[in-house]
Amino acid sequence: MNSLKIQLETYANLTQEALERFLPDNGNEDTVTSAMRYSLLGGGKRLRAALALAFCNALGGKQDDAIVFACALEMVHAYSLIHDDLPCMDDDDMRRGRPSCHIAFGEPVALLAGDGLLTKAFETLSYSQLPPAQIVQAVGILAKAAGHLGMIGGQRLDLENETITASIERVEQTNRLKTGALISAAVALGCIAAGADAKTRGFAECYAQHIGAAFQITDDILDCTSSQEELGKPIGSDAQNHKTTYVSMYGIEEARTIAEHRIEQAKQALDAIDGCSTQTTGFLYELADYILTRRS
Numbered sequence: 001m002n003s004l005k006i007q008l009e010t011y012a013n014l015t016q017e018a019l020e021r022f023l024p025d026n027g028n029e030d031t032v033t034s035a036m037r038y039s040l041l042g043g044g045k046r047l048r049a050a051l052a053l054a055f056c057n058a059l060g061g062k063q064d065d066a067i068v069f070a071c072a073l074e075m076v077h078a079y080s081l082i083h084d085d086l087p088c089m090d091d092d093d094m095r096r097g098r099p100s101c102h103i104a105f106g107e108p109v110a111l112l113a114g115d116g117l118l119t120k121a122f123e124t125l126s127y128s129q130l131p132p133a134q135i136v137q138a139v140g141i142l143a144k145a146a147g148h149l150g151m152i153g154g155q156r157l158d159l160e161n162e163t164i165t166a167s168i169e170r171v172e173q174t175n176r177l178k179t180g181a182l183i184s185a186a187v188a189l190g191c192i193a194a195g196a197d198a199k200t201r202g203f204a205e206c207y208a209q210h211i212g213a214a215f216q217i218t219d220d221i222l223d224c225t226s227s228q229e230e231l232g233k234p235i236g237s238d239a240q241n242h243k244t245t246y247v248s249m250y251g252i253e254e255a256r257t258i259a260e261h262r263i264e265q266a267k268q269a270l271d272a273i274d275g276c277s278t279q280t281t282g283f284l285y286e287l288a289d290y291i292l293t294r295r296s
Contacts, residue, residue: 004286011053012046015074018067022124035105035113036120040078043096045296048073048182050287052190055204058273058280061194068128069138069189075121076146077182080155082114089155090237118146134192141192145185154178158243166244172213179219180212203272207284210266215291217259220245221252222295256292263288 023037049070056066085092085100086107093103102110121142128135144150154177160166161174187208191201223237224247237243246255266288270281 004283004290007054007283008045008050008287011050011070014053014063014067015046015049015070016041018071019074022071022127023120031105031109032112032116035082035101035109036078036116038104039082039095039101039113040075040117042098044074044077046070046074047287048077048186051183051186051208052193054280054283054287055187055190055196056193058277058284059191059194059196059200059275060277061190061196065128065130066190066193068124069193070186072121072124072138072142073182073186073189075117075124076142076151079114079117079121080146080151080182082110082117084155086110089159092237121146130193134195138189138192141185141188145181150177150181150185154181161244162242164244168249171244171246171249175213175216176209179216180209183212183215184208200273200275203269206269207266207288210262210269211288211291214259214262214266214288217246217255217262218291218294220247221255221259223247224252259292263292 019040023033023040025037029037052070052073053063053066057063081095082101084090085095086102093100095101098104100110101113105113122139125135125139125142128138130138146152148156154174157170157174158178161170166174184205187204188201191204196204223245246258249255250258267285270276270284270288273281
């Protein structure tokens with residue numbers, strides 16, 4: 001676990017430094033830019049960036065080719081968290097252990113900051129030095145993951161699930177779109193940065209889909225078992241909003257068993273990838289296990 005922590009911190013630091021370059025403090029920031037920086041640079045696991053960088057490294061690519069993609073992914077993720085916390089959505093006042101963007105800056109500025117980060121992500125992609133065909137491919141993947149067939153669609157389903165008793169198929173679809181879409185995009189962008197072929201990308205995205213599912217199930221468990229201090233955000237909101245989750249349908253222990261099975265499937269997908277760096281594959285194995293055991 002120590003090696004995993006060190007590598008995650010390395011990827012997080014690389015990403016943080018690059019994000020500072022893409023969204024610098026110019027000394028005369030307007031409130032929207034301040035809110036963008038507040039949400040983008042205020043910590044977090046940088047899991048999506050780590051996945052993009054790790055898969056690029058594992059497949060023989062250059063880290064410098066993936067860092068632009070890693071930053072764009074984190075911008076999209078930060079935008080989604082700002083909008084997710086708004087009163088018209090999940091109405092959460094805390095994020096990463098401090099006031100949510102709309103609490104710190106007000107709802108209008110938070111809304112604009114989220115919009116600003118989403119558009120900044122695609123501006124950032126344009127700075128990539130990869131061949132144009134690979135950049136266009138990355139733009140399409142990230143746009144779909146963030147859009148109505150990805151995260152936005154997942155958020156719609158998540159809101160609707162508060163007013164109905166959702167089926168397990170609907171819960172799976174919600175998780176796949178709201179959480180899994182950007183995780184899958186992260187892995188796909190890492191593969192693109194490395195110039196991986198379609199077969200390799202298929203196995204890599206299979207890994208991503210399984211860890212994405214396990215990530216959301218673990219989130220649902222932590223919402224019942226963790227504390228606000230550990231998570232850095234309010235707990236118990238799923239039950240309070242009468243939301244159908246794996247925990248509400250199966251209970252904590254069965255939900256945990258399902259998540260463990262998804263992690264085993266993720267590892268099997270990783271085993272099927274030819275030519276992966278042994279060192280980076282080890283990191284990706286450990287990362288999969290960490291998703292189950294994390295406390296935040």
